[in-house]
Amino acid sequence: MNTLQNFSKGLIRENPVLVLVLGTCPTLATSTSVTNALGMGVAATVVLICSNIVISALRKVIPDKVRIPCYIVLIAGFVTMVQMLVKAFAPALDASLGIYLPLIVVNCIILGRAEMFANKNKVLDSAVDAVGMGAGFTLALVMMATIREVFGNGSFMGVPIPVLSENKISIMTMAPGGFFVFGCLIALVNKFASNKPKKEEFGCAGCPSAAVCGKLSCDGKEAAVSD
């Protein structure tokens, strides 16, 4: 796999949100406006790049048995840094993301990439993978947020749109709208995705609780769903 393929697989073919169905919580929660979605996407991408690079560099040092706790500590460290940076330079974003900023720690995309990619590959490849996956996450978030903000709030990045701003469908920015738009987007991807990756390549394998979860829910056709 060359570098370009490694980068682009995260965008569409293995899009972490729409195809791998990882990171559903922040996707649903922060896609109420495009600005929030961009902020969340960038914050998670920065954490993902840092953690992938460090985990890949330390892949021969970290003992296999305690690797998950090690990854969690590393990721939590980077999340704290990002949290402090956002608090210092973008306090408005910090206020609107609220609890979801520290919750990047338990975002399965980050732990999943560490487990599936970074601990098996070289530093540069892991960094490229992280950039691709982060971009894919941001892309999916912004897509969802665009739909929800344009119809629910009649604006795009805070700028009102002439006709729609007088005819808001405010349910779109509320919780039910989030579930609905997400469901429809995944259905759309199912409809048009021709070469979906095989099930073994993603999902359960990347989740630290796969052994347990597999017994409960991944036995059917359904893809693994994780936070």
Add this chain to the structure above:
Amino acid sequence: MTKLIIILLSAVFINNYVLSRFLGICPFLGVSKKLDSATGMSLAVIFVMLMATAATWPIQTYLLTPNNLGYLQTIVFILVIAALVQLVEIVLKRYMPSLHKSLGVYLPLITTNCAVLGVTILNIDEGYTFLEAMVNSLGSGLGFFLAMVMFSGVRSTIEGCDVPKSFRGLPITLVAAAITSLSFLGFGGVVENLFA
């Protein structure tokens, strides 16, 4: 007392963790296929939420805040929760094998559950006292339980439906979740006016 009841009821119905805050979507979509596994998972979540709050609230109040270590919150909380879940599992296995048998499989799943980390951080952010924090955790857990049980009923109905091909599996589950969450919107404003 009134404040405690308001906290409890709003955590269960209005700020429902799954359906209006979007925390813990993973088990909500993954484990809600069958009623018994949904019940087991929710009981484990209630249990761990209470334990985690009982452990993290004193740590934050008596250790981190007085020493200006507030920035360590995320890292300390996730480690405490992970260690706690392991500990609970060991203790249950040794002393309550029957309970371990029914809840045990769900425990490791909960370590990386954002609902548990979320409730501990929110308790601090909201400035609750210890008692209020515990009540809020109980309410959040019960809200999770309610959402899981309701949704597993909805899902068993979907199973028998003829769904368009591209909507099969996850998409139709999400659309059903949207409608379930719509029903919770009806509770908005009820609790605040209950004691007015």
